[in-house]
Each structure stands twice: as C-alpha cells, then as structure tokens.
Amino acid sequence: MATTDLDEARQELRKLVRDFLATVPVRDVLEGRIDSDVVWKRLARELQIFELAIPSAPADEAPGLPELVIVFEELGRALTPGPYLSTLGLGLPALCLTGEVSLRRVIDRVVAGDAVVAVIDRDHGISADDPHQAPTVSGVAERVMDAPAADFLIVPVRSAEGVSLALIDVESPGVRITAEEPFDPTMRFGRVELSETPVTRVGDGHPDMSGVLERVETRARVALAGFHVGLARACVTSASEYALVRHQFDRPIGSFQSIKHLLADIHRRTEAAAILTHRAAWAAHHDPDAAALVVHLAAAEAADAAFESAASSIQIHGGIGFTWEHDAQLYFKRATAGRMILGTPDEHREAAADLLLRDGVEA
Amino acid sequence: MTDESAGFRDEVRGFLEHSLPSDWPGIGALSPSERDRFRGRWRQSMLEAGLLGVSWPREYGGRGLGVLEQAVVQEEFLRAGVPHLPFLWDLSGLILLGPTLLAWGTDEQKRHFLPRILSGEDRWCQGYSEPEAGSDLFALRTRAHLVGDDWVLNGQKIWTSHADQANWIFCLARTEPDIARAPGISFLLVPMDQPGVDVRPIRTMTGEAEFCEVFFTDARTRREDIVGGRGEGARVSLTLLEFERSVSASGKHIGYTIEFERLLRLIKSSGQDGDPLIRQKIARAYAQIQVMRFGGQAALQQVTEGGSMGPQASILKLLESEYHQFVTELAMETLGSRALVKQGLPGPGGIQADPLGTPNTVSAWQEQYLTARAKTIYGGSAQIQRNTIAERLLGMPRER
Numbered sequence: 001m002a003t004t005d006l007d008e009a010r011q012e013l014r015k016l017v018r019d020f021l022a023t024v025p026v027r028d029v030l031e032g033r034i035d036s037d038v039v040w041k042r043l044a045r046e047l048q049i050f051e052l053a054i055p056s057a058p059a060d061e062a063p064g065l066p067e068l069v070i071v072f073e074e075l076g077r078a079l080t081p082g083p084y085l086s087t088l089g090l091g092l093p094a095l096c097l098t099g100e101v102s103l104r105r106v107i108d109r110v111v112a113g114d115a116v117v118a119v120i121d122r123d124h125g126i127s128a129d130d131p132h133q134a135p136t137v138s139g140v141a142e143r144v145m146d147a148p149a150a151d152f153l154i155v156p157v158r159s160a161e162g163v164s165l166a167l168i169d170v171e172s173p174g175v176r177i178t179a180e181e182p183f184d185p186t187m188r189f190g191r192v193e194l195s196e197t198p199v200t201r202v203g204d205g206h207p208d209m210s211g212v213l214e215r216v217e218t219r220a221r222v223a224l225a226g227f228h229v230g231l232a233r234a235c236v237t238s239a240s241e242y243a244l245v246r247h248q249f250d251r252p253i254g255s256f257q258s259i260k261h262l263l264a265d266i267h268r269r270t271e272a273a274a275i276l277t278h279r280a281a282w283a284a285h286h287d288p289d290a291a292a293l294v295v296h297l298a299a300a301e302a303a304d305a306a307f308e309s310a311a312s313s314i315q316i317h318g319g320i321g322f323t324w325e326h327d328a329q330l331y332f333k334r335a336t337a338g339r340m341i342l343g344t345p346d347e348h349r350e351a352a353a354d355l356l357l358r359d360g361v362e363a
Numbered sequence: 364m365t366d367e368s369a370g371f372r373d374e375v376r377g378f379l380e381h382s383l384p385s386d387w388p389g390i391g392a393l394s395p396s397e398r399d400r401f402r403g404r405w406r407q408s409m410l411e412a413g414l415l416g417v418s419w420p421r422e423y424g425g426r427g428l429g430v431l432e433q434a435v436v437q438e439e440f441l442r443a444g445v446p447h448l449p450f451l452w453d454l455s456g457l458i459l460l461g462p463t464l465l466a467w468g469t470d471e472q473k474r475h476f477l478p479r480i481l482s483g484e485d486r487w488c489q490g491y492s493e494p495e496a497g498s499d500l501f502a503l504r505t506r507a508h509l510v511g512d513d514w515v516l517n518g519q520k521i522w523t524s525h526a527d528q529a530n531w532i533f534c535l536a537r538t539e540p541d542i543a544r545a546p547g548i549s550f551l552l553v554p555m556d557q558p559g560v561d562v563r564p565i566r567t568m569t570g571e572a573e574f575c576e577v578f579f580t581d582a583r584t585r586r587e588d589i590v591g592g593r594g595e596g597a598r599v600s601l602t603l604l605e606f607e608r609s610v611s612a613s614g615k616h617i618g619y620t621i622e623f624e625r626l627l628r629l630i631k632s633s634g635q636d637g638d639p640l641i642r643q644k645i646a647r648a649y650a651q652i653q654v655m656r657f658g659g660q661a662a663l664q665q666v667t668e669g670g671s672m673g674p675q676a677s678i679l680k681l682l683e684s685e686y687h688q689f690v691t692e693l694a695m696e697t698l699g700s701r702a703l704v705k706q707g708l709p710g711p712g713g714i715q716a717d718p719l720g721t722p723n724t725v726s727a728w729q730e731q732y733l734t735a736r737a738k739t740i741y742g743g744s745a746q747i748q749r750n751t752i753a754e755r756l757l758g759m760p761r762e763r
Contacts (some may be wrong), residue, residue, distance in 0.1 A: 240757045255760040260753035261746070267757055268678045272654040279657045297650040349646035356645055357627060357636050363442050363620040363719075 009063075013049075014070050020047060021078035026330060029081050030185055037149075040082045044113025051111055053088040054096050055219065056285075065219060065285040069226035069277060076230030076306075079330055081186040083116045083146035085227065085341070089220035091117025094154055097212045098165060098203035106152065106167070118150035118190075122213070126194055128157045128166075136196045137166055138174075145341070147190030148179040155199070156213060163209045166199035173197065184337040186330060215288055221299045221342050222284050225277040228306035228338055232270040235309035235331050239263060239316040246318070259316060266309040273298065273305040293355045300348035303339045310335040368431045375439045378412050389444025389720025391710050398711060406449040406483060416481050419461060423477035431667055437614035441621070444719030451525040451713065455487040456480040460533050467550075467591045467599050476552070490520035490534030490553075490577055491600065497522075498747050500535075501545040501597055505579060507536040512586045514538070514551055516559070516579040522741065526562045526575035530555050534577075535596045538589075545597035552588040559583060569733045573713065612672070612679055613663035616656035619686070622716040622731075623652060625723050626690065630697050632723075644693045651686040655679065674755035681748040684738035687716070691732040701725055714738070 020043070028034040044050045052068040068088065075084055092110050095103050095117070109115040120126065126139030137157060147153070153168040153175075170177065174197035180189045203209045240263055243254030253259050280298035283291035310332040314321040321328040339345060382405075393401060409415050418433040419425025426432070440447035448454050461480055464473055479485040496503035505518025516536055526532065532553050539547040555562070559582030564572035591599040627645070635641050658679055662672050672679075695702050707724025710717035712734060721727055739745040753759040 236757070240759070243759060252760055254753070255762055257746070257750065257762065260759050261749040263757050263759065264681075264749035264752035267752055268681060271678060272651075272658070272682060275654050275658045275661070276650060279653065294653060297646065297653060300646065301650050301654075346643065349643045350639065352646040352649065353642035356649055357631065357642075360627065361620055361624050361649070363617045363624070 010067060010070055013067055014074060016047060017043075017049065017071050017074040018077070021074055021080055024078075024080065026079040026081065026186060026327065030330075036081045039080065040084075040116075041113040044111065050088060050092070050113065053092045053223075054107075054111070055093050055215070065222060066278065066281040068223060069281040072223045072226035073230035073233070076227035076232075077234040079186055079231065079234070079327070079334055081188075083118070083149050083188070085220065085224055086119055086146035086150075087117045089223040090119040090216055091152070091154060093219050094119060094165065094212070094216045095167075095202075097215060098206060098209075100202040102200075103167070103202060109151075115151040116146060116149045117152045117154060118144055118147045119154045119216075120144050120156070120192065122156050124155065126155050126157070126192075128159060129196060136174075136198050137168075138195050138197065140194075141192045143180065143189045144177075144192050146188050147177050147192050148188050150177070150190075153192065155194075156209075157199075157201075159201075159204070163213065164204050164206075165202045165209070167202055168194070168197055168199050172199075182337075184330075184333040186334050187337055214292075217342060218284050218288065218291055218295050221295050221348075222277065222280050224338065224342055225273070225280060225295075225298045225302035228302035228335070229270060229274045229277050231331055231335055231338070232266065232273065232302070232305040232309035235306075235313035235328075235335075236263065236267050236270055238328070238331075239266070239309075239313040242317050253316070262312050262316060266305070266312045269301075269305045270309055273302040276301050293352055293359075296343075296348040296352040296355075299343060300345040300352070303335075303345045303348075306335040306338055368435050371428065371432045372435050372439065375414070375435055378408075378414065379439060379443045379445070382408050382412075383443065383445065387444065389718055390446060391444065391718045391721030393720070394708070402446065402449040405445060406453075409449070410481065410483075416457060416461065416477070419465065419477060419481075423465075423473055424481045425477070429667065430663065434613040434663055438617055441614055441617040441718070444621075446718070450483075450486070450528070452486040452488060452529050455489050455524070455529070455533075456485065459489060460487050463533075463550075463599060463602055464590065466602055467595075469587075471587070472552075472590065485531050486529045487531050487533060488523050488526045488529035488555075488575075488577075490523050490526075490532045492522045493519060494521055498744055500600075501548060503535055503537065503548065505534065505536045506540065507538050507549065507551060508540075509586060513583045514553075514586060514588070516551070516553060516582040516584070518579050520577040520579075521565075522574045523562075523577050524574055526555070526577050527564050527572070532560075532577060533590070535600055538596075539594050542594065546594050548596035549593050550590040550596040550599040551584055552590065553579075553582060553584040557582060568736070569712070569730055571712075612655075612659040612676070615659060615683060616652050618716040618718065619652050619655065619690075621719050623649060623690065625717075625721065626694055626697070629694060629723055629728075633697055633699075633701075635697055641693070641697065644689075644696075648686070648690045648693060651682060651689070654682060655686070658682075674751055677743070677748040677751040677755075680743065681745055681752070684735075684745060687731075687735040687738050691728065691735045694728040695732050698725055698728060702729060705729060 024034050024039045029036045049071050052063055056062050056064045095107050110117060120141045124141040126137055126141055129136045129138055150170055155166045156163050157166045174195035176193040178191045180191055182189050243259050244252050246253050276298035280295045283294050314328045314332055317328050320326050390398060413426050414436055416425035417428050417436055418430050421427040437447045464476055491500060493503045507514040507516045532555055534551055534553060535548050536551055537547050538549040559580050561578040563576045565574045566572050630636050630641060702725060705726045707726050708722055709730045710721035710727040712730045717727055717731060754761055
C-alpha cells in the first residue's frame with residue numbers, strides 16, 4: 001500500500017474512533033449515565049476494531065498494531081474507561097500467540113466484545129498446586145487490572161517445563177474477586193483469590209512461552225504508549241484552549257511567555273513521544289524480535305509526556321484545574337497511574353540502557 | 364521512497380569506495396593540518412563527481428536531482444566519515460544562499476552566482492544579526508541607499524560565521540528609511556573584498572574565533588545585487604531560515620549517533636556503565652536521537668511531497684539544541700575530575716557533532732561541551748522557538 005493510502009486509512013480510523021468516543025464522555029461513564037460495558041460492546045460490534053489486537057505474522061501488510069495504537073491514542077484522548085489495555089493490549093495477544101487452537105472460541109468471544117480477559121502479571125502469589133500436573137492453582141494476586149470486569153483470567157504459572165499460561169473462567173470454583181478502590185477512577189483493580197481453582201493450561205507444548213510473554217508485554221507497552229500520547233495531546237489541547245479564553249491583566253493568559261513556553265514544552269514532548277510510539281508500533285509489528293529498545297524508549301517518553309502534560313494542564317488552568325468538576329484531575333490521575341503499569345519510565349530507561357550498552361549503536 | 368534514490372545511493376557509495384582508502388578511519392582521525400589539506404582535495408573530488416549542488420538544476424551546474432538525493436549524500440558521507448559540506452562557507456553557499464536564489468533570484472543572478480558557489484570561487488557568509496537586533500531580527504539598523512547604480516551600505520553585523528574566510532556576504536539592510544521594521548528591509552549581495560568592509564573575528568568561550576563582526580562603511584554593491592524586490596528582504600530571509608532548518612533534518616541523527624557511540628565507549632572505558640544515573644541519561648539521550656531520526660524522515664518526506672516543514676521545524680531545532688547540551692553534559696559528568704584539565708587533541712568541532720574517527724579525548728568533549736551552549740542561542744534562540752511553537756502550532760496570541 002502506498003504511504004498516502006495508508007495514511008488516509010489511518011486518518012479514517014482515527015476519525016471513526018474519535019467521533020464515536022465523543023458521544024460517550026468519561027464523566028457520563030463515571031457518573032453512571034453511560035454503561036462502560038455497553039461502550040465496550042459497541043466498539044467491538046459497531047466499529048469492529050478489536051481484531052486489530054490480534055498479532056499478525058511479521059511483515060504482514062494487514063492492519064495491526066500501528067492501527068491499534070491509533071485506537072489507543074483516541075481512548076487516551078477521551079479517557080474512556082474500560083478493560084482495553086488488559087484485554088486488547090495483553091489478554092487477546094496472549095491467547096493468540098500461544099498458538100492454541102482450542103482457544104478459538106474464547107478468542108471469538110473477546111473479539112465480539114462478549115468477554116473480558118484480565119492478565120495477572122508474572123510476580124504474583126499464585127502457583128500450581130502440583131507443579132507436574134497443575135490442573136488447579138491457588139494463591140492471591142492483588143491489584144489485578146480489570147479483574148472485577150473479567151470473564152477470564154490468565155495466570156502465568158511455572159511448571160516443570162518452564163512457564164505456561166493458565167486460563168481461568170471466573171465462574172470456576174474457588175475464584176473470588178474483590179474490587180479495590182482505584183486511585184484513578186477511570187481504572188479498575190481487583191484482588192484475586194484462587195483456591196484449588198481448575199485451569200486450562202495453554203502453551204504447554206510451546207517451545208518459548210517466556211518469549212511469548214515478552215512479545216505480549218511489548219505489544220501492551222506500545223498500546224499504553226499510544227494511550228499516553230493521546231492523553232497528553234488532550235491535555236495540550238485543553239490547556240491551549242483555556243489559555244485563549246482566560247483573561248488576566250486584560251489579556252488572554254496565552255499571550256504571556258510563561259504560559260506559552262509551558263505549552264510549547266508539553267506540545268513538543270508529546271509530539272516527540274508520538275514519533276517514538278509510532279516507530280515502536282511499526283517495529284513491534286514488523287520486526288518484533290528487534291523491537292525491545294525502541295519500545296522501552298517510547299514507553300518511557302510517552303509516560304513522561306502524559307504526566308508532564310497533565311501536570312502543566314492543571315497549572316495553566318489555575319484554580320479551576322484543581323476542582324473535582326474539571327476533567328484535568330482525571331487526566332492527571334490517569335497519567336500518574338499509567339507510570340506504574342507495565343514498567344515505570346525509570347525501569348524502561350534502565351532496560352534500554354542495558355540493550356544499548358550490550359549491543360552498541362549503528363549510525 | 365528508498366527505491367527511487369537507490370541507484371543514486373549506489374553511485375554515492377561507489378564514489379566513496381573509490382575515493383577513500385579501504386582503511387579510512389574518518390576525517391576526525393586526521394591532525395588539524397591534515398584535515399585542512401584534505402578538505403580542499405575532497406571538495407574538488409566532489410565537484411568532479413557532480414556531488415555538489417545535487418538538487419540544483421543542471422543549467423546552473425547542479426545535478427538536477429531532488430532533496431531526497433541531497434539527503435542521500437549527507438547520510439552516506441556522514442557514515443563514511445567525510446564532510447558533505449567541506450568548508451564552513453559551503454553551508455552558507457550551498458545550503459542557505461543557493462536554494463534562496465533558486466526561489467527568489469533573477470535568471471541572471473542564478474546564472475552568475477550559482478556556478479560560482481559550486482566552484483568555490485565565491486565563498487559566502489550570512490550577515491543578519493546586529494548588536495541591537497538578535498532575536499528581534501527585523502529591528503536591524505544597517506542602512507543601504509542608492510547612489511547612482513550602487514547600493515551604499517553603512518552599519519554593523521555581528522555573529523557572522525566564518526566571515527574571515529568569505530569573499531561575499533548576503534545581508535539584510537534597511538533600504539526604505541520611511542518604512543519601519545520588516546517591510547523596510549531588503550536582501551543584498553555584497554562583495555567583501557573592498558575597503559568599506561571590515562571583518563573582525565570574535566573570540567568565543569571555546570577560545571576559537573568561529574564568528575566575526577562585519578562593519579560596513581560606505582561599502583558598495585551593484586544596484587541589481589538585490590534578491591527579491593525592495594522591501595522584500597524579510598520574506599526572502601524567512602525562506603532561507605526554513606531551508607536552514609529543514610534541509611539537514613533528515614541526516615542529523617547519523618552524526619549524533621556516531622558521537623553517541625563514542626560516548627558509550629567513554630562510559631564503558633571509565634567503568635561507569637553500571638552507574639544507574641548515567642544509565643538513565645544514556646536512555647534519555649538515545650531516545651532524542653531516535654526522535655531526530657524518525658522526525659527528520661517525516662520532515663524530509665513532507666518536503667519531498669512539495670510541502671514545507673513550517674513551524675514543525677522549531678520542534679526539531681529545539682530538540683537538537685537541547686539534546687546536544689544534554690549529551691555533552693553527560694560526557695563531562697562521565698569524565699568527572701578528568702575534565703578539570705585539557706588532554707589530547709580536540710576534534711574538528713564546529714557546529715556539527717565531531718565526525719567519525721575523532722579521538723575520544725578529554726579536549727574533544729570539552730570543546731563540544733562549550734560549543735553546545737551556542738546552539739540554544741543561534742538560528743532562533745530556544746525561547747524564540749518556544750514562542751513559535753506556541754504561536755504558530757498552538758494558536759497563542761502574539762505578545763504586545
């Protein structure tokens with residue numbers, strides 16, 4: 001596909017998602033006027049964009065991660081609550097990349113918007129009851145993203161052969177999920193208690209399940225970076241608009257250099273992060289084995305851009321930005337939470353430095 | 364995009380292979396006197412191979428190719444460790460004035476000046492800033508008025524790079540005394556080899572004299588040596604600033620990657636590759652290089668497709684200037700107390716990152732560290748870039 005055709009297709013996708021999300025404001029969801037499950041299902045069925053989260057073969061021309069990033073940018077801009085990162089960033093790619101044919105039905109349900117998958121990260125407190133068999137697992141995991149909304153849980157478990165994934169239907173015996181009150185109201189977390197819970201083991205025969213999990217995390221980091229870029233852009237836009245209408249000393253505050261320079265800095269940091277994020281999406285889609293470096297860099301820069309933009313937006317809005325009524329607080333809380341998911345910016349930079357010092361660079 | 368220029372890239376690689384010894388270490392490895400001798404020879408080889416003015420029309424001595432091919436020369440030359448603009452004045456002639464003449468010049472100006480830029484007969488410098496007109500460029504005071512068939516100039520320019528090596532200066536002067544600010548300014552081409560032009564080098568904090576003051580005292584140039592019309596100098600100069608920022612955007616990352624590779628070696632050899640604070644900065648630095656790389660590619664594509672970089676250029680300019688301060692500060696931090704004294708040979712330095720082959724010496728890093736301070740001042744200060752971003756990209760009202 002020629003570059004311009006590709007660009008046009010992506011612009012259409014962006015507009016499609018943006019126009020839809022504009023009809024479901026975050027406030028209406030948080031205050032119960034709109035059901036986030038309905039938004040989730042409509043995005044799946046009317047916009048049919050969940051398929052973008054299915055990893056395609058490398059170098060495939062079909063739409064994939066670069067397009068999914070656009071969806072996440074728009075979700076970040078609108079701050080739409082829902083299990084997007086857990087299910088589309090982590091869960092669905094994990095199910096697909098195991099190569100397990102028996103999962104087809106679950107995958108179809110997810111793509112249709114009928115099932116939410118929460119993924120418990122690797123450092124949890126859950127283990128197989130019998131490491132050789134693992135028909136059941138037990139243990140506790142806290143702060144599991146989107147667990148209260150989940151239909152399925154995925155738990156990486158250690159077995160004699162290495163790592164495998166355990167798929168759990170939340171209706172199974174011994175599953176107890178308790179919602180935890182989130183710092184950021186647009187996110188959901190839950191405490192998962194499992195007691196001799198029967199599981200379906202997937203990827204047992206897979207030669208490199210650890211590699212699969214890394215690829216899944218890489219994809220999710222790209223999606224989250226996209227979310228952060230969109231969130232940051234929303235803050236730049238909102239702060240810019242306010243700087244034009246708010247007058248002090250008989251002038252719009254946007255005419256003062258102190259405000260202009262704050263705006264210029266968050267704008268250019270955001271656009272720099274966007275450049276890295278798009279490159280990271282390209283790399284993770286076309287050359288996943290070589291994508292780690294740019295993905296870590298994008299993840300760190302996008303998370304920082306989101307935080308700085310959200311913080312400066314509050315500063316530029318002044319007192320109104322500190323109120324409950326104004327959305328600035330929602331963006332700030334989400335940007336803060338985003339720094340603690342799938343690695344902090346410091347951890348991403350540490351990982352990037354490790355690769356740079358190990359592999360060197362080529363001009 | 365790469366396919367179209369692939370044949371040309373092969374040609375450039377062939378030229379490099381043929382012109383350089385197989386063990387060529389990069390111009391940075393030469394001694395200062397060897398470097399100077401090399402530059403002259405190298406320019407001549409480029410000229411003969413048709414690799415100067417690649418994007419200029421053939422009728423003026425160019426190759427008649429596009430911006431893409433020009434970028435290919437820059438990329439391949441940087442990677443090979445040879446200069447694509449051999450002399451400092453080549454930047455002013457080939458990158459700044461040439462494209463401006465192509466956009467604004469008369470046929471006669473193009474026919475006369477462009478081939479002489481290529482041959483090196485005319486060595487240009489740029490006379491914009493004045494003591495009282497820095498960021499507020501269009502407050503400039505240098506005046507020119509017609510006496511017979513000549514413009515007669517009086518005034519003072521400052522921060523003119525390499526004016527001591529140039530024999531022509533393109534400059535902005537006030538030709539319409541009754542019209543204030545930008546509309547009263549014209550763009551003039553002035554020979555420097557005359558009694559009315561006095562050049563005095565300015566020694567900067569690096570100890571070198573990269574810049575000069577230029578004094579005009581009844582200096583003369585012909586009536587027709589004006590580019591654009593009377594009063595159009597501001598517009599002409601803005602085109603030129605755009606060239607200045609956009610043309611090299613696509614290749615910058617290569618020079619900075621070469622420099623960054625040298626920094627990684629410095630960090631390892633000084634045993635600081637385990638320092639978590641240094642490691643954080645390594646990642647921060649490399650992220651900026653990648654933004655230059657992919658942002659530069661996007662900019663090049665935009666220019667190739669007939670667009671202009673516009674105010675987006677301000678984002679890359681700001682990023683690059685602050686990046687180079689950040690990375691040279693990191694080098695000094697890595698050197699620690701070793702940076703208290705000078706040691707070893709400095710690199711070729713100048714406003715570019717030190718090229719391939721530059722020794723990893725204390726002196727080379729010290730010099731780049733100092734030079735980097737100028738980058739957030741010249742070519743539109745970091746504060747002016749932020750104003751531009753806020754006003755032209757985000758729609759903020761102009762001040763006053």
